[in-house]
Amino acid sequence: MNILFITDNFPPEVNAPATRTYEHCKEWVGEGHEVTVITCAPNFPQGKVYEGYQNNWHEKEEVDCIEVIRVWSYITSNEGFLKRTLDYFSFAVTSFWSGLFQKSDIIIATSPQFFTTWSGWALSKFKGKPWVFEVRDLWPESIKTVGALEDGVVYNILESIELFLYRSADKVIPVTDAFKKNLSDRGISPSKQLVIPNGSNLELFDLNASDGGAVREELGLNNKFIIGYVGTHGMAHNLDFILECAGEIEDPDTHFLFIGDGSEKENLLKIADEEQLKNVTFVDPIPKNKVPDYLDAVDVSLVPLKKSDTFKTVIPSKIFEAASMELPILLGVEGQAQEIIKEYEAGICFEPENKDDFLEKLSLLKQDKKLYKSASQNGAKLAKAYDRKMLAQKMLNELKKIAENKL
Structure with a gap:
């Protein structure tokens, strides 16, 4: 054919x-x-x-x-x-x-x-x-x-x-x-x-074949609890809200890593500079074959979108990449994506654009070791179900x- x-x-x-x-x-x-x-x-x-x-x-x-x-x-x-x-x-x-x-x-x-x-x-x-x-x-x-x-x-x-x-x-x-x-x-x-x-691309996103340690070393982020976002920095992704939340965090061990580019990138860099955010690192786009290494370097995969009924119909592909790497997901998307995360218990969900809820759920993932381990293991089940x-x-x-x- x-x-x-x-x-x-x-x-x-x-x-x-x-x-x-x-x-x-x-x-x-x-x-x-x-x-x-x-x-x-x-x-x-x-x-x-x-x-x-x-x-x-x-x-x-x-x-x-x-x-x-x-x-x-x-x-x-x-x-x-x-x-x-x-x-x-x-x-x-x-x-x-x-x-x-x-x-x-x-x-x-x-x-x-x-x-x-x-x-x-x-x-x-x-x-x-x-x-x-x-x-x-x-x-x-x-x-x-x-x-x-x-x-x-x-x-x-x-x-x-x-x-x-x-x-x-x-x-x-x-x-x-x-x-x-x-x-x-x-x-x-x-x-x-x-x-x-x-x-999920189970061949590319292989936890056993990735090297997150080298990425942490290169970025100077050893011993940090890293919340990672890999993808387009666009109007729909609400990353300015995430920067606002980052500015509220006093824990010096918590760090945000944004990887990619998009129409909002310059604005995000400006916000981070004006607010003097020391717990945020921006990285330019990376080749697809390097994404597993960067995901292996982070502790939590961040998947946010704007609060909208339209986005309740969306299932971001970032979910499957993170799950393949057995990476707990911090999801700020309502609707069907939320249903998948809850069904497989592969992460934790916060209400989009709700700062208090975001900070509470992030703290829970960092502090509750049992929850973190369970979400990590369940990610592998989610990935296999969506091979x-x-x-x-x-x-x-x-x-x-x-x-x-x-x-």
């Missing part, structure tokens, strides 16, 4: 969409299928093309037997609705043009930027092939949640297009049950949907059925 996958993010980018797509495609290639990924020059989250790449009209490379085609797009930092829209729309146009010339038995297009799915839909119509909408984010609802778009004519138009694309797809693959319910409540048949959640290999195979089986039914 020839699988054509349209995605705005792909390695060497290290965000959740890039990682999920790469790991799924790698498994499918291992099963003997031909996989072509159309993406753009790596630039997320800084909005700058990575060293060694160029923003050309059309370039090919092979990544672990996956054919990767990088097309031109208008690249900008994650600032301003109009610029980001132009960025996303330009990729939809160039990925569509490139896709016309690629072999495909089935087409997959993934959000969170749903202009990518416009390309998937159009290619399906021109090539007469089935297409799958992978829903990683409820867009445009999520951008309204972080204040980047308001209710009005533009929002209503985008939502109408969103619903049209769901209906036109041969299959919709949401990454959470809450996404599925949201879509079902808005008229998308549950039978048309198949939930394939994010999962990425198993989930990739489940998705592949569904793709086979869709392609066969269209013959």
Whole structure:
């Protein structure tokens, strides 16, 4: 089977969409299928093309037997609705043009930027092939949640297009049950949907193969109780609230480690400097294969989001990475993510944007050795239940059925 996958993010980018797509495609290639990924020059989250790449009209490379085609797009930092829209729309146009010339038995297009799915839909119509909408984010609802778009004519138009694309797809693959319910409540048949959640890469995130000691030594954080955040520093992640909490902590042994980049990074650095926070360290983005070492260096994995009904539908991929490393999770996300942490008892949850609750739960994880050990051990159970290999195979089986039914 020839699988054509349209995605705005792909390695060497290290965000959740890039990682999920790469790991799924790698498994499918291992099963003997031909996989072509159309993406753009790596630039997320800084909005700058990575060293060694160029923003050309059309370039090919092979990544672990996956054919990767990088097309031109208008690249900008994650600032301003109009610029980001132009960025996303330009990729939809160039990925569509490139896709016309690629072999495909089935087409997959993934959000969170749903202009990518416009390309998937159009290619399906021109090539007469089935297409799958992978829903990683409820867009445009999520951008309204972080204040980047308001209710009005533009929002209503985008939502109408969103619903049209769901209906036109041969299959919709949401990454959470809450996404599925949201879509079902808005008229998308549950039978048309198949939930394939994010999962754990048990090969990469191997506690026995990582070296957190060297990271602690390098950062000068030996003998500290480290709360680590690895990921995008964006508007949705509420890291300014975490810095506010850090400023309240007098315990000299407690330290916060933020790893990554994003639209809010400069603002966070400014806050830390102005408040003279001595218990906070910022590290630039690291390669994906180094993430296990950094997670092994921390004592608690921090997973926060803004307080919003929209984010109750989200399951951050950070949960699975931390669980694979048997790392207790301090979760500031309500809804389905909270349900998973509580089900497996793999960490402890605080109410988003509640400073007192955050400080209390953090202190509990640090002081209660029995709770800490239990959460650590239960993380391994959570990781195995969400094994990425198993989930990739489940998705592949569904793709086979869709392609066969269209013959």
